[in-house]
Amino acid sequence: MGKVFAFGAASGHAARVDAVFLMILVIGGFFFFLTQGMLIYFAVKYRRRRPDRDNETPQITGNHLLEFFWIAIPSLVVLAIFYYGWRVYSDLNISPVGATEVYVNARQWLYEVKYPDGRTALNEIHVPAGKPVKFILSSSDVIHGFYLPDFRVKMDMIPGRTTTLWVQPDKPGRYQIYCTVYCGDGHSTMLAQMIAMDAHGYAEWQEHRQEEAGEKEHEPLAERGERIMRKAGCFNCHAVEGPEKIGPDLKGVYGRKVALEGGRTVVADEEYLRESIVDPGAKIVKGHPNVMPTFKTTLSPGDVDAVVAYLKTLK
Amino acid sequence: MEPVSGESGSERGYLAERGWRSWAYTMDHKRIGLMYLLTTIAFFFIGGVFALLLRLELLSPQAKYFSNHTYNVFFTLHGAMMIFLFIIPAIPSGLGNFFIPMQLGARDVAFPRLNLASYWIFVAGFLVVIASLVSPMDTGWTFYTPYSAKTGAAVATLSFGIFLIGMSSILTGLNFIVTIHKLRAPGMTWHRMPLFIWGMYATSIIQVVATPVVGVTFLLLAMERLLGVVFFDPAKGGDPVLFQHFFWFYSHPVVYVMILPAMGIVSEVIPVFSRKPIFGYKAIAYSSLAIAFIGFLVWGHHMFTSGMSPLANALFSFLTFFVAVPTAVKVFNWIATLYKGSITFESPMLYALTFIGLFIIGGLTGPFLGALATDVQLHDTYFVVAHFHYTMMGGTVMGFFAGLHYWFPKMTGRMLNEKVARIAWALVVVGFNVTFFTMFIAGVRGMPRRYAEYLPRFHAENVISTAGAFLLAIGILVLFWNLWQGLRKGARAPGNPWRALSLEWQTASPPDTENFHEIPEVTDWPYGYGKPKGPAA
Numbered sequence: 001m002g003k004v005f006a007f008g009a010a011s012g013h014a015a016r017v018d019a020v021f022l023m024i025l026v027i028g029g030f031f032f033f034l035t036q037g038m039l040i041y042f043a044v045k046y047r048r049r050r051p052d053r054d055n056e057t058p059q060i061t062g063n064h065l066l067e068f069f070w071i072a073i074p075s076l077v078v079l080a081i082f083y084y085g086w087r088v089y090s091d092l093n094i095s096p097v098g099a100t101e102v103y104v105n106a107r108q109w110l111y112e113v114k115y116p117d118g119r120t121a122l123n124e125i126h127v128p129a130g131k132p133v134k135f136i137l138s139s140s141d142v143i144h145g146f147y148l149p150d151f152r153v154k155m156d157m158i159p160g161r162t163t164t165l166w167v168q169p170d171k172p173g174r175y176q177i178y179c180t181v182y183c184g185d186g187h188s189t190m191l192a193q194m195i196a197m198d199a200h201g202y203a204e205w206q207e208h209r210q211e212e213a214g215e216k217e218h219e220p221l222a223e224r225g226e227r228i229m230r231k232a233g234c235f236n237c238h239a240v241e242g243p244e245k246i247g248p249d250l251k252g253v254y255g256r257k258v259a260l261e262g263g264r265t266v267v268a269d270e271e272y273l274r275e276s277i278v279d280p281g282a283k284i285v286k287g288h289p290n291v292m293p294t295f296k297t298t299l300s301p302g303d304v305d306a307v308v309a310y311l312k313t314l315k
Numbered sequence: 316m317e318p319v320s321g322e323s324g325s326e327r328g329y330l331a332e333r334g335w336r337s338w339a340y341t342m343d344h345k346r347i348g349l350m351y352l353l354t355t356i357a358f359f360f361i362g363g364v365f366a367l368l369l370r371l372e373l374l375s376p377q378a379k380y381f382s383n384h385t386y387n388v389f390f391t392l393h394g395a396m397m398i399f400l401f402i403i404p405a406i407p408s409g410l411g412n413f414f415i416p417m418q419l420g421a422r423d424v425a426f427p428r429l430n431l432a433s434y435w436i437f438v439a440g441f442l443v444v445i446a447s448l449v450s451p452m453d454t455g456w457t458f459y460t461p462y463s464a465k466t467g468a469a470v471a472t473l474s475f476g477i478f479l480i481g482m483s484s485i486l487t488g489l490n491f492i493v494t495i496h497k498l499r500a501p502g503m504t505w506h507r508m509p510l511f512i513w514g515m516y517a518t519s520i521i522q523v524v525a526t527p528v529v530g531v532t533f534l535l536l537a538m539e540r541l542l543g544v545v546f547f548d549p550a551k552g553g554d555p556v557l558f559q560h561f562f563w564f565y566s567h568p569v570v571y572v573m574i575l576p577a578m579g580i581v582s583e584v585i586p587v588f589s590r591k592p593i594f595g596y597k598a599i600a601y602s603s604l605a606i607a608f609i610g611f612l613v614w615g616h617h618m619f620t621s622g623m624s625p626l627a628n629a630l631f632s633f634l635t636f637f638v639a640v641p642t643a644v645k646v647f648n649w650i651a652t653l654y655k656g657s658i659t660f661e662s663p664m665l666y667a668l669t670f671i672g673l674f675i676i677g678g679l680t681g682p683f684l685g686a687l688a689t690d691v692q693l694h695d696t697y698f699v700v701a702h703f704h705y706t707m708m709g710g711t712v713m714g715f716f717a718g719l720h721y722w723f724p725k726m727t728g729r730m731l732n733e734k735v736a737r738i739a740w741a742l743v744v745v746g747f748n749v750t751f752f753t754m755f756i757a758g759v760r761g762m763p764r765r766y767a768e769y770l771p772r773f774h775a776e777n778v779i780s781t782a783g784a785f786l787l788a789i790g791i792l793v794l795f796w797n798l799w800q801g802l803r804k805g806a807r808a809p810g811n812p813w814r815a816l817s818l819e820w821q822t823a824s825p826p827d828t829e830n831f832h833e834i835p836e837v838t839d840w841p842y843g844y845g846k847p848k849g850p851a852a
Contacts, residue, residue: 020688021759028679035646035675042653043668046589046659054590054657059845062595066651067644074643078636078682085686086629092691093625142462143555144622144694149761152692156621158556159461160549163622176770180620180763182455185384188766213658243382282611288469 010175011168012151016088017152024081067171087132092153095166099132106137106144106157107293109186110233111177117206120298122232125177126205127169129196134166140293145180148194154180169196189236225310234297240314247292248285255314259286273308328728328825340741342427343828347434349415349726355409356795358400365393365523367788369409370750386419386767387453389526390467394456399477400441401844402711403569403665407522408433408577410718411515413726415491417819418509420500420835420839425493431484453544455765457566460547460558462537471540474533481526484572488522488635492719500818509817509841510599515580521575521610529565532558556621559801564615571610573707575603577647581667584717585649588664589656596647602641609638619648619690628687635685642678645670661813662736666717669744673709677702680755695765697776698758704751716743716794722797724812728825729805735797742790746804751782792796817841 009015071162076147102112102125113121127133137146139157147154148167155165181191197205219227229235237247248258256268261284266272275282277299280292299307338346339511352606358684368389372380412417412430416423417706423429446470454470495516499508536558538544543552547558548614578599588591593599613624615631623631649671658664691700724730757776762769767778811820818835819826 017688017692020686021683021692023684024682028682030677032675036672038578038650039653039671039675040648041666042656043658043660046653046656046658048590048657050657055845056846057589057591058655059592059843060594060651060655061592062598063651067595067598067647070639070647071644074640075637076810078639078685081682081686082633082636084686086632089628089687089691092688105668139678142465144764147695147761147763149692149696152688154620154691154694158549158622160555164330176761178411178761178763182387182459182765184453185382185387188383188763188768191770194615198346243378245382246384253724257675305581 008150009152010148010173011170013088013091013167014150014152016091019069020085020088025082027077029080075169092166095134095164096132096168099134099166100128101134101136102127103136103138104146105140106146106179106183106190107140108142108184108291109179109190110292110293111146111190111192112298117219122298123192124231125192126202127194127196128202129169129198130173132166132168134164137163137165142183143181144183144190145178146179147178148175149178150175152187156181165193169194172196172198172201186236188231221306221309221311222313224303225308227307228299228307229310234301234307237292246289248288250311251314253314258283260284270312272307273311277304277307289310316613318686326728328823329828330728330825339496340431342423342431342505344412344416344424344427344430345726345828345830346828347430348409348411349676350434351404351412351437352409354437354441355405358396359405362393362396362401363788364792365389365396366785369393371622371768372767374781375778376769376774376777378768383767384453387765388451388457391411391452391455395444395452395473395477397707398456398573399480400444402573402707403484404437404480405489406580406711406715406718407491407515407518407572408437408484410580410715410722411491411518411576412487413496414722414819415512415515417725417822418500418512418841419495419498419805419816419829420503420818420831420837421494422829422831424490424836425497426490429486430490431485433490436479436486437483440476440481440483443476443479444473445476447476457561457562458533458536460536460553460555460557461814463536463558464548471537474536477783478530478533481530484522485526488519488526491519495519500837501836503504506600507837507840509579510582510593510596510603511576511579513600514575514577514582514603517607518572518575521572521607522606525565525568525611527571528561529569532561532565535549535561545811556623559618559621560614563617564611567614567617568607570703570706571606573711574714575606577670577718578603579713580714580718580721581649581670582645583815583817584663584667584721585652586842586844587721587813588661588667589653589658590844591652591654591656592844593648594654594713595644596840596842597808598644599648602644605641606638609634609641613638615697616685616690617688620694630688632685632687636682639678639681639685646678661720662733662740663717663721663813665737665740666713666720669740670710670717673705673713673747674753677705677709680705690721695763696758697762697764699752700764701751701754701758704754709747709751719798721813722819723801723807725819725826726822727802727805728808728823729801730808730812731801731805732797735793735800739790739794739797742786742793744784744790746783746787746790750780750787751783753780753783815841816843 055122101116105112111123113125137155138158138253139159145154145158146157151167155163173196177192177194179187219264237245238250239245240250253268257265258268259265278294278296281290284290329343372386428781450469451470452473454466539546545553547553547555549555582599613631613635616635619628649746683693753776757773762773808824
C-alpha cells in the first residue's frame with residue numbers, strides 16, 4: 001500500500017493514513033472521471049452543427065429529483081470521508097502509556113534534543129524502533145514545524161506552549177525531519193533526522209553516555225570539529241565557501257580582524273572563537289543579526305576545542 | 316429587446332472624453348472599472364514575474380541565483396501581490412464595477428463618488444505597499460506571529476497598505492450591495508437577476524463582514540511592533556496562535572471572495588455559448604449565499620496542526636466538508652447546462668470550460684486537506700500549494716480570463732482575434748497543468764512549502780514545474796498581446812456579438828456614458844435560450 005508513494009509508510013499509523021488517502025483518491029477519482037467525462041462528452045456531442053437551428057435547444061431549466069440526488073450523494077460521501085479521517089486522526093491524540101519521551105526544542109534554525117537522562121543533542125534524535133516514542137515539543141523564538149513524512153505526521157512547535165506528537169517506528173532506520181512552518185532565512189535548511197535503532201543498538205547507545213556511534217578512535221581533532229559542526233547545523237548559517245549566509249563567513253576566520261557592533265575591533269583568536277560558540281551574544285559581528293543560540297550546554301568543552309581546531313584549518 | 320446603436324456623434328461611447336482628468340475625476344462606473352482592471356492586471360504581471368523568479372531559483376536544490384532571504388522576500392511579494400492586489404480586486408472591482416450596473420439596467424452604482432474614492436484609496440494602498448519595499452517583507456503573505464512581530468522587515472508599512480486596500484474593498488462591497496438592492500431595472504426581480512450578480516452579492520457581503528477583521532488584526536500587529544502593546548508575543552503573555560485565528564477568520568471567507576465572482580462569470584458564459592437556459596438557476600444562486608455563510612465557520616481547517624484541541628479540529632473538519640456540497644452542486648449544474656445544447660467554442664467558452672475542468676481537480680483535492688488524518692500529513696507541503704493554485708489560478712484566473720474575453724467587445728467596442736486567443740489558451744492549459752499537477756506529487760512525497768533550498772530527492776518535480784511555469788508565462792503573454800492587438804486594430808464589435816440576453820448586451824459597444832438611453836423594462840429572466848420562448852436572436 002505504501003508503494004503508492006515513493007517511500008513506504010514507516011509505522012502502523014502511517015499505513016492507516018495512507019488508507020484514508022487511498023480512499024479519498026478512489027472516491028475523488030470516480031467523481032473526477034464522472035464530471036470530466038461528462039464535461040468533455042457533452043462538449044463534443046452537443047457542439048453546434050446547425051448554426052441556423054441553435055434556437056431549438058430544449059429549454060431545460062432544472063430537475064428537482066436530479067438536484068436532490070446530487071446534493072444528497074455528495075453530502076453522504078463527504079460525511080464518510082470526514083468520519084474516516086477523524087477516526088484515524090483520533091489515534092494520534094492519546095500517546096501510549098510507557099512511551100519513550102524525548103524533549104525537542106526548536107529555535108532559529110535548529111532542533112535541540114533533550115533526553116530524560118540529561119543527555120542533549122542537536123538535529124539528531126535517537127529512538128528505539130518498535131516502541132512508541134513521544135516528542136514533547138516547544139520553541140524558543142518563533143513557530144516552527146516538526147514534520148516526519150515517513151510517519152505522515154507533523155506538529156507545530158509554538159513558543160510559550162507545549163505540543164506533543166508520538167510515533168512508533170516499525171523498523172530501524174534514519175528518518176527525515178523537516179521544519180514546515182516558515183521561520184525565516186534558515187527555514188529550508190532546518191532539517192533533522194530521527195534515528196530509530198534496534199533494541200541492541202539502542203541499549204548500547206544509551207550506555208555510551210558521552211558520544212554516539214560514528215566517532216572514531218583516533219580521529220584528528222580538526223576532522224572531529226568539522227563533523228560536530230555539520231551535525232550541529234552550523235553550516236546552515238555560516239558559509240565556508242560560496243556566498244555569505246546569515247552569519248559571518250568562516251573561511252579564514254582565525255586571526256582575522258573582526259569589526260564588532262559598537263565600533264570595536266577584535267582579533268579572532270582561540271578565546272574569541274570559543275566565546276562566540278558558547279556565548280554568541282557577547283560580541284556581535286557588525287552587519288549580522290544577533291540570532292545565534294548558545295551551544296554552552298549542547299557541546300562539551302572538548303567538542304568546542306575540536307570546533308576551534310577545525311576553524312583554524314580554514315584558510 | 317432591440318440593441319440600441321451608439322449614435323450620439325461618437326463611436327467611442329463612454330470612452331469619448333480624453334485627457335487624464337477625464338479618468339482621474341470620473342464617476343462613471345465603467346471608467347472606474349477599467350482603471351481597476353488595468354491596475355490589477357499590472358500587479359498580476361509583477362506577481363507573475365516574482366513567481367518565475369521563484370521557479371528559476373528552484374531549478375537547483377541549492378541556492379544558486381539569489382540568497383534564501385531574497386527567495387523568502389520573493390515568495391512573500393508573489394503571494395501578497397497576487398492576493399491583495401490582483402485576485403481579490405480584479406473581478407469584483409474591475410469587471411464587477413463595469414457590469415453590475417449594466418446587468419441590472421442601471422445608469423451607475425448607487426454611490427458613484429464613493430466608488431471613485433474606493434479606487435483612490437486602493438491606489439494609496441498599493442503605493443504604501445510599494446513603499447514597504449525599502450525593507451521588503453519576508454514573512455509570507457500570512458504574516459504569522461511571532462515571526463512577523465520580530466523580523467526587521469517593514470511589516471507595519473505593508474500591513475497598513477493592505478489595511479487601506481481592505482478599506483477600499485469594504486466600500487466597494489457596500490456600494491454593490493446597495494446598488495443590487497436599490498437600482499434594479501423595473502421588472503428585475505431577485506430571481507431575474509443574472510447569476511454574476513448573485514455571485515457578486517454574496518462576495519460583497521463577505522467583503523463587508525470579514526475585511527474589518529483583518530484590518531483590526533493588522534492594527535493589533537502594528538501596535539505590537541510600534542508601541543510595544545503585546546497581543547501575540549508569548550514572552551510577554553501574548554498568544555501567537557491567536558493571530559492565526561484572527562487571520563484565517565478573515566482569510567478563509569476571502570477565498571470565496573476570490574472564487575464566487577469567477578463562478579458568476581462561468582454561470583453567464585456557459586448558457587450563452589450552449590444556447591441553453593442555465594440548469595438549476597436557484598440552486599446556483601443560493602449556493603453562492605450558502606458558500607458565503609458556511610465559509611465563515613471553517614477557518615480552523617488552516618490550523619489543524621497548531622495545537623488546537625482535537626474536538627475543535629473535528630468540528631472544523633466536519634464543517635469544512637459542507638462547503639464542498641454547494642460547490643459540487645454548481646459544477647453539476649454547469650455540466651447539466653451543456654446537455655443537449657448547441658455549443659460553440661469561442662475563447663470565453665474555452666476558458667469557462669477550463670475553469671470547470673481545473674476547478675474539479677482543485678475541488679476534489681480539497682477533501683484530502685479537509686480530512687484530519689491526511690491533512691496532518693499534507694499540511695504545509697506542496698500539496699497545499701498545488702491545491703490552492705488549482706482553485707485560485709485554475710479557477711478564479713480562468714474565470715477572469717473568460718470574463719475578459721467575453722466582455723472585451725463590450726468594454727472596448729472591438730473584437731478579438733480568435734485564432735491567437737486559442738493558441739494562448741492551449742499554452743495556458745498545458746503550462747498550468749505541467750506546473751501545478753507536479754506539485755501534488757512533490758507534496759505527497761513530503762516536500763514542505765516555502766523552501767528556498769530542498770533535498771535532491773525533489774529535484775525532478777521542481778525542474779518539470781519550472782518548465783511548465785515558463786510555458787504558462789508564454790501563454791499569458793500571448794493572451795495579453797492579443798488583447799492589446801484587439802484594442803488597437805480589432806474589428807468593430809456589434810452591440811451583441813454573442814447574442815446574449817442579459818442587459819449589458821442590449822446597448823452599444825462600447826456603451827454610452829449613461830449606459831441606457833432609456834432604462835429597460837425587464838419581463839423575463841436572462842437565460843431564456845432555446846425552443847419554447849427563445850427570442851429570435
